[in-house]
Every structure is written in C-alpha cells, then in structure tokens.
Amino acid sequence: xxxxxxxxxxxxxxxxxxxxxxxxxxxxxxxxxxxxxxxxxxxxxxxxxxxxxxxxxxxxxxxxxxxxxxxxxxxxxxxxxxxxxxxxxxxxxxxxxxxxxxxxxxxxxxxxxxxxxxxxxxxxxxxxxxxxxxxxxxxxxxxxxxxxxxxxxxxxxxxxxxxxxxxxxxxxxxxxxxxxxxxxxxxxxxxxxxxxxxxxxxxxxxxxxxxxxxxxxxxxxxxxxxxxxxxxxxxxxxxxxxxxxxxxxxxxxxxxxxxxxxxxxxxxxxxxxxxxxxxxxxxxxxxxxxxxxxxxxxxxxxxxxx
Amino acid sequence: xxxxxxxxxxxxxxxxxxxxxxxxxxxxxxxxxxxxxxxxxxxxxxxxxxxxxxxxxxxxxxxxxxxxxxxxxxxxxxxxxxxxxxxxxxxxxxxxxxxxxxxxxxxxxxxxxxxxxxxxxxxxxxxxxxxxxxxxxxxxxxxxxxxxxxxxxxxxxxxxxxxxxxxxxxxxxxxxxxxxxxxxxxxxxxxxxxxxxxxxxxxxxxxxxxxxxxxxxxxxxxxxxxxxxxxxxxxxxxxxxxxxxxxxxxxxxxxxxxxxxxxxxxxxxxxxxxxxxxxxxxxxxxxxxxxxxxxxxxxxxxxxxxxxxxxxx
Ligand SMILES: Nc1nc2c(ncn2[C@@H]2O[C@H](COP(=O)(O)OP(=O)(O)OP(=O)(O)O)[C@@H](O)[C@H]2O)c(=O)[nH]1
Ligand SMILES: Nc1nc2c(ncn2[C@@H]2O[C@H](COP(=O)(O)OP(=O)(O)OP(=O)(O)O)[C@@H](O)[C@H]2O)c(=O)[nH]1
Ligand SMILES: [Mg+2]
Ligand SMILES: [Mg+2]
Numbered sequence: 001x002x003x004x005x006x007x008x009x010x011x012x013x014x015x016x017x018x019x020x021x022x023x024x025x026x027x028x029x030x031x032x033x034x035x036x037x038x039x040x041x042x043x044x045x046x047x048x049x050x051x052x053x054x055x056x057x058x059x060x061x062x063x064x065x066x067x068x069x070x071x072x073x074x075x076x077x078x079x080x081x082x083x084x085x086x087x088x089x090x091x092x093x094x095x096x097x098x099x100x101x102x103x104x105x106x107x108x109x110x111x112x113x114x115x116x117x118x119x120x121x122x123x124x125x126x127x128x129x130x131x132x133x134x135x136x137x138x139x140x141x142x143x144x145x146x147x148x149x150x151x152x153x154x155x156x157x158x159x160x161x162x163x164x165x166x167x168x169x170x171x172x173x174x175x176x177x178x179x180x181x182x183x184x185x186x187x188x189x190x191x192x193x194x195x196x197x198x199x200x201x202x203x204x205x206x207x208x209x210x211x212x213x214x215x216x217x218x219x220x221x222x223x224x225x226x227x228x229x230x231x232x233x234x235x236x237x238x239x240x241x242x243x244x245x246x247x248x249x250x251x252x253x254x255x256x257x258x259x260x261x262x263x264x265x266x267x268x269x270x271x272x273x274x275x276x277x278x279x280x281x282x283x284x285x286x287x288x289x290x291x292x293x294x295x296x297x298x299x300x301x302x303x304x305x306x
Numbered sequence: 307x308x309x310x311x312x313x314x315x316x317x318x319x320x321x322x323x324x325x326x327x328x329x330x331x332x333x334x335x336x337x338x339x340x341x342x343x344x345x346x347x348x349x350x351x352x353x354x355x356x357x358x359x360x361x362x363x364x365x366x367x368x369x370x371x372x373x374x375x376x377x378x379x380x381x382x383x384x385x386x387x388x389x390x391x392x393x394x395x396x397x398x399x400x401x402x403x404x405x406x407x408x409x410x411x412x413x414x415x416x417x418x419x420x421x422x423x424x425x426x427x428x429x430x431x432x433x434x435x436x437x438x439x440x441x442x443x444x445x446x447x448x449x450x451x452x453x454x455x456x457x458x459x460x461x462x463x464x465x466x467x468x469x470x471x472x473x474x475x476x477x478x479x480x481x482x483x484x485x486x487x488x489x490x491x492x493x494x495x496x497x498x499x500x501x502x503x504x505x506x507x508x509x510x511x512x513x514x515x516x517x518x519x520x521x522x523x524x525x526x527x528x529x530x531x532x533x534x535x536x537x538x539x540x541x542x543x544x545x546x547x548x549x550x551x552x553x554x555x556x557x558x559x560x561x562x563x564x565x566x567x568x569x570x571x572x573x574x575x576x577x578x579x580x581x582x583x584x585x586x587x588x589x590x591x592x593x594x595x596x597x598x599x600x601x602x603x604x605x606x607x608x609x610x611x612x613x614x615x616x617x618x619x
Contacts, residue, residue: 041343043537046334109535110570110599111415140599142420142454147447154446195573222415226537227340228574249414252506253546254539277414277445 006255007294009038010083014076023071025062032056035079042257044086045230048264052082080291086260087287093269094216094243096130101180103187105212107205107240108220109232110193113248115144117220117274118190119151120282121246124272125186126157132186135175136161137168137208140192148190155279158184168192168204173211189214196235209240216243219266221259223249223273233262242266248274251281317361320368325354328372339616340579342538345586349379373617380616383582384609386591390565392527393432396497399526405437405490407498407523409483410567411516412531413543414504417569417596419448421531422499423455425567425594427601430459430466434496439486440472441479441519442503449474452501462601469495479503480519487523500525507546516547517554520561529593530563532584533570540583548588563588568607569596576615581607 013034020027032053039049059078065071096102104121106114115138122132134152136159138144145161152159160175172189179187189212194201209217219242221229236242245266247259250273263270275281329350336346353375362371389395392408399406408425410418419442426436438456442448449472456470471486483500490498502519505512520528530547532540544563552560566584574580585592597603 037343040337041538043539046338109573111417111533113415141451142423142458143447143449143451145447146450147445150446195570197572197575222535224413224536224539224543226535226539226577226580227338228535228577231575232573249506252413252508252539253542258537 006038006042007296010035011295014079017072017075028060028062028075031075039257042255043226044257045261046227048086048261055082080295083291084288087263087270087290089263089267089269091267091269093271096186098185100185101187102185103176103212103214105189105191105209105214105217106220107191107217107236108193109195112193112220112222113274114193114220115147115190116277117246117248118188119155119157120274120279122157122186122188123155123279124282130185131183132157133179133184134159135172135187135189137172137189138192139166139168139171169207169211172208176212196232202239205240217241218244218246219262220246220248221262223247223256223259224254225258227258229258230261230265233265237266242268244268245270246272246274251275317363320357320360320362322354322358324368325357325372328368329354332372332376336579336616340537340577342541342583344541345583349376353379377613377617380582380613381609383586384612387589388591390591390593395526396434400496405487405495405498407487407500407525408527408529409500409502409520409525410529410531411502411547412504413506416531416533418504418531419451419501420599421567421569421596421604422501423459424596424601424604426468426499427459428604429497430463430468435467435494436497436499437486437490437495438468438470439483439498439500440470441483441500443475443477443479444503479515480522483519483523507543513550514554517550520551521555521557527564528561529565529567531567531569532580534568534574534578534580535570536580540580541587544584544587563590565591565593567594567596568592571595572597576618578612578615581612582616
C-alpha cells in the first residue's frame with residue numbers, strides 16, 4: 001500500500017514519545033521534525049507542513065498541560081486532527097441524482113490522467129446501473145478522440161466526439177445536448193490538458209464550462225506532482241469552480257502528498273484515487289479512513305476522549 | 307564575548323552552529339523549489355562540510371557564504387559530464403551507414419510521445435530522414451497519436467521524410483522495435499525514434515518488458531522523459547528505471563539511462579527543483595527541456611538559469 005510507508009514513519013515519530021521519561025517542548029519538537037520531514041518527502045506543500053507544525057504546537061501547548069494528563073494522547077490526537085485537516089475540506093462531495101442529467105466535466109494539467117479516469121468513472125456508474133456516456137471535448141491532443149473512443153468501446157459506453165470539428169466548445173455543447181435529450185443520467189465531458197500559465201487555455205476551459213454548465217467539475221491530479229501543485233490547483237479552482245478531486249497513478253510508489261494540497265486550494269474533497277491503467281483501477285477515497293489507515297490505527301474512538 | 311572580539315579583529319572560523327539555522331532555511335527553500343527532500347538534505351550537509359573550519363572575513367555574512375557555496379554545488383551537479391551533441395552522434399552513425407536509434411522511456415503521461423515528436427521535428431530540420439517506431443502497443447490511442455504527429459510533421463516541412471512503423475496494439479514491443487530498425491536500415495533512414503508505453507517504476511512485468519526491448523535492440527541512446535512537475539518521486543523513478551535496465555537485462559554490461567528530457571517546464575514557474583533532482587540522481591545530462599505543446603517547444607537547458615531560479619528568493 002502506497003501510504004504504508006508514510007504512516008510507518010509518522011508512527012515511528014510518535015512512538016518516540018513512549019520512550020521519553022519526560023515529555024517536554026524538546027521532545028515535541030523532535031517528533032514534529034520527523035513528521036514534517038516525512039510529509040515533505042511525500043510532497044506535501046511546504047506551507048501546509050509549516051501550518052501543521054504550528055497548529056500541533058498550539059493545540060498541544062505543552063507547558064500548560066496539567067500533570068497527570070496523558071501527553072502522548074494529546075500529541076497523537078493533535079497530529080491526527082491536523083492530518084485529517086489536510087485531506088478533509090469540510091464539504092460533502094457531489095452526489096448524482098437518479099433520473100436526472102448529471103453533467104460532470106473533467107479538467108486538469110496535461111497528462112494527469114483525465115481521459116483514462118473519465119472512462120473509469122463512467123464504468124463505475126454504469127456497473128451500478130446508471131445510464132452513462134462520454135463526450136470528448138479535447139480537439140487539441142493528437143489522438144485524443146481515438147483514445148476516448150477505444151476506451152469507451154471496450155467498456156461499451158456511448159460516446160460523442162469529432163475528427164473534423166476543431167472547436168471544443170462546439171463539440172462539448174453538441175455532445176451534452178444530444179445526450180441530455182436522450183435521457184442519459186451521467187454525462188462525462190473530457191477536456192484537454194492545460195496549465196495556468198497559458199491564459200488562452202484557461203479561457204477555453206471557462207467557455208466549455210459555460211456551455212456545458214456542469215453539476216460537478218472534477219480536477220484530476222497526478223499523484224506524483226510536487227510543489228507546483230498548489231498554485232496550479234488554485235488557478236484551476238478560480239477559473240472552473242472545482243467540486244471534486246481525483247488523484248491518479250497511486251499504484252506506484254508515490255504518496256500523493258502534492259496532490260493533497262489541492263484540497264485546501266479548492267476546498268473540495270478527493271473522491272477517488274486511480275490505481276492503475278485499467279478500467280477497474282479506481283478506488284473510492286474517504287479522508288478520515290485514509291488517515292486512520294495510514295497511521296495503522298484501527299479503532300480511533302479512544303483517541304478522541306482526551 | 308570572546309567570539310565578539312574575534313569578530314572585529316578580522317578573521318574567524320565557521321563552526322557548525324553558525325550554519326545550522328542558515329542551512330535549515332536553505333533546505334526549506336530548496337524543497338519549496340521542488341527539490342526532493344533527501345537531495346536538499348544531502349546538499350546542505352555537504353555545504354556544511356565544506357564550510358566548517360573555513361576562515362572568513364568578519365564582514366561577510368554566513369548567509370552569503372552559504373549561498374555562494376550552494377551555487378557552485380548546484381552548478382556542478384547540473385553541468386553535463388558527457389556529450390550532449392546528438393547531431394554529431396547521428397552523423398557518426400550515418401558514416402557507418404546504419405540508423406541511429408533513440409529510445410524514449412518513462413512513467414505514464416509525462417510527455418514521451420509528444421517530446422519524441424518535437425525531437426523528430428528538430429531532426430527533420432537538420433535534414434535527417436526519421437522513422438518513428440510505435441512501440442506503445444498498450445495505451446488506447448497511442449498509435450493514432452503518433453499517426454497524427456507524422457502527418458503534421460510531413461505537412462510542416464517541404465522535404466521532410468518521416469514515417470511511422472507500427473503494428474497496432476497488443477503486440478510485443480521489443481519485436482516491433484527490432485522490425486522497425488531493420489526497416490530503417492533497408493530503407494535508408496538516418497534515425498529511429500522508439501516510442502514506448504508509460505509504466506510505473508514498480509510494475510515489474512512492465513519493467514521487464516522494457517529491459518527486454520533495450521536488450522534486444524541496444525539503442526544508441528536511452529532517453530528518460532520526466533516531467534518538471536514531479537516531486538520526490540523523481541528520485542525513485544530514475545533509480546528504479548536504471549535498476550530494472552540492469553537487473554532484468556541478463557547482460558554483463560547492462561545499459562542505463564543516457565540522458566533526460568525534462569518536460570512541462572512551462573507549467574512550474576520557478577519551481578525548477580526536478581531538474582536538480584534528476585541530474586543529481588543519474589549524473590546524466592538533461593538533453594532538452596520541453597516548454598510547451600508545439601513542435602518548437604524543445605529547448606536546450608541553460609544551467610545558469612536553473613541555478614538562478616533555484617536560489618531566487
Ligand atoms: N499507472 C497508472 N497510470 C495511469 C493512471 N491513470 C492514468 N494513467 C496513465 O497516464 C497516462 C496519461 O493518461 P491520460 O488519461 O491520457 O491523461 P490526460 O490527462 O487525459 O492527458 P491529456 O489529455 O494529454 O492532458 C496514460 O498512460 C494512462 O494510462 C493510474 O491511476 N495509474
Ligand atoms: N505544457 C506542456 N505540456 C506538455 C509538454 N510535453 C508534453 N505535454 C503534454 O502532456 C500530455 C501527455 O503527453 P504524451 O506525449 O501523450 O505523454 P506520454 O508520456 O507519451 O504518455 P503515455 O504514453 O500515456 O505514458 C499531452 O497533453 C502533451 O501535450 C510540455 O513540455 N509542456
Ligand atoms: Mg486526455
Ligand atoms: Mg505516449
């Protein structure tokens with residue numbers, strides 16, 4: 001499991017507290033130093049790591065802890081809370097409504113995994129009995145339509161796209177209208193990769209979004225991304241009102257810490273992680289369970305009673 | 307008080323304590339620039355080792371000395387140690403009347419196929435006849451993607467000769483590469499560019515298949531394509547790709563990555579740390595940086611610019 005290693009290191013840091021006869025500021029600092037280094041190695045945003053360190057210190061407030069209070073517990077809980085904060089935006093993910101047209105638009109940086117994930121998500125809903133379809137609004141990347149078409153064909157999902165129309169706004173509009181009329185419940189729109197430095201590409205994304213009028217815009221992030229993640233995520237959010245995040249390529253060695261910064265930048269939840277190139281390789285993501293699993297903690301109730 | 311006097315009397319020796327805070331800040335600064343955390347740590351440790359015990363003038367600040375020392379360390383790492391003159395190597399192969407072969411490898415979605423096409427554009431401009439070998443037989447649309455590029459590239463230059471050699475999907479990539487190279491030999495192509503499927507460095511079956519492709523075809527250059535967006539994973543990717551080429555080759559003198567193309571450089575502002583992580587991990591040159599999605603967006607890396615961006619506040 002990708003997160004086991006990060007969890008192990010954070011646990012090892014926390015375990016240090018057990019070995020110390022007296023838990024003082026110095027011990028706490030040492031523990032935090034280890035935890036922060038582990039997070040930085042997992043690509044978590046430097047500023048967010050700094051916040052985590054400060055917040056734990058404030059929450060624990062070691063000098064004022066009365067004797068007899070279980071300091072180890074207090075520290076552990078503070079760390080857990082902060083880790084949860086990293087992945088919990090405090091908003092509920094969008095839930096598609098049965099019988100209605102739910103329009104989902106995919107956006108993200110180049111090569112992050114949008115097209116692959118579009119089909120995975122469509123397939124996920126299809127298996128659950130929803131009426132799903134795909135629209136290819138990427139007219140830029142060479143072979144983009146063939147890619148989506150081949151994926152959709154394998155999964156037996158209806159699709160819309162064009163080899164000749166060069167305007168993605170036009171295609172998105174036509175495709176969505178057609179499927180809307182035909183009563184499709186989940187209409188997924190794939191778009192080209194783009195980045196904040198190219199204003200024209202962002203302008204195009206806004207135009208597609210305007211004609212498609214998505215119920216949910218999903219931001220797809222590569223799990224290997226480093227410190228550039230935050231500013232890109234912010235820019236995408238400002239331009240496209242991101243509602244959910246999917247982190248891809250979590251089947252490798254990456255811990256996804258960079259992509260996690262998108263949670264704070266977009267105030268949106270991570271809903272799935274991609275764990276491979278095949279259509280089944282999509283796992284549901286639940287933030288709190290994720291952190292608990294990462295820390296190898298089974299029953300957490302004890303921790304919250306301090 | 308004593309050290310204070312030493313200070314105004316002229317020279318003093320740097321000790322470890324002087325450096326601790328400055329280097330801690332430097333480390334965080336490098337990580338912010340997207341340098342892998344371990345590499346940032348190593349670099350700061352080595353700067354510390356060089357500086358401890360050095361005598362400095364009293365008016366020089368520790369900060370500027372650390373910065374100076376770091377600057378030369380960064381420059382050293384980023385400066386290529388082997389030739390980066392691909393054109394010369396290709397001419398050499400031409401004089402031996404054989405095609406020069408370049409294999410593009412890397413993890414998923416980093417820009418292998420696109421930057422292969424950019425490289426092709428550059429080679430065509432230099433008058434070479436190029437064959438592209440479509441050896442990504444897995445990812446949907448991979449073959450059609452190259453078809454579009456070949457069509458575009460032929461339309462762009464009047465006398466350009468570029469063809470695609472492909473056998474569709476599901477076939478053995480090593481075999482297709484071999485056939486492509488033979489086809490190139492028979493038909494007077496100067497260069498064969500081998501496009502491979504993206505793969506995760508931990509995926510053993512796929513890494514074995516890549517090692518096989520390399521062993522069977524022994525390309526002149528193995529180029530690792532990595533994206534400037536990647537964080538700490540850069541280290542693991544490069545280490546494991548090299549390791550796989552070594553472990554799974556069955557050869558006495560296994561191959562390794564010969565050079566790097568650093569893509570998506572236009573997406574990272576001044577967070578250029580991946581360049582350093584990759585050069586540090588492999589000791590191999592960054593042959594090109596990809597700076598966009600069109601054929602001309604392939605540039606030579608300027609070491610000075612990277613060093614500057616890394617140190618800029
Ligand atoms: N290992 C692995 N590979 C993935 C995953 N998701 C996507 N990929 C691969 O990543 C590469 C890029 O995926 P695409 O779906 O083409 O990415 P994209 O965002 O649509 O790319 P552009 O349209 O060019 O911006 C492909 O090789 C996919 O097979 C994943 O979860 N794991
Ligand atoms: N902004 C920017 N985008 C790039 C650059 N190089 C490639 N891309 C984009 O990155 C995306 C993925 O590129 P591909 O060439 O398909 O990547 P790949 O490594 O061949 O992908 P797989 O074969 O699926 O593993 C495409 O949308 C490219 O246009 C670059 O230098 N800058
Ligand atoms: Mg795509
Ligand atoms: Mg490719």
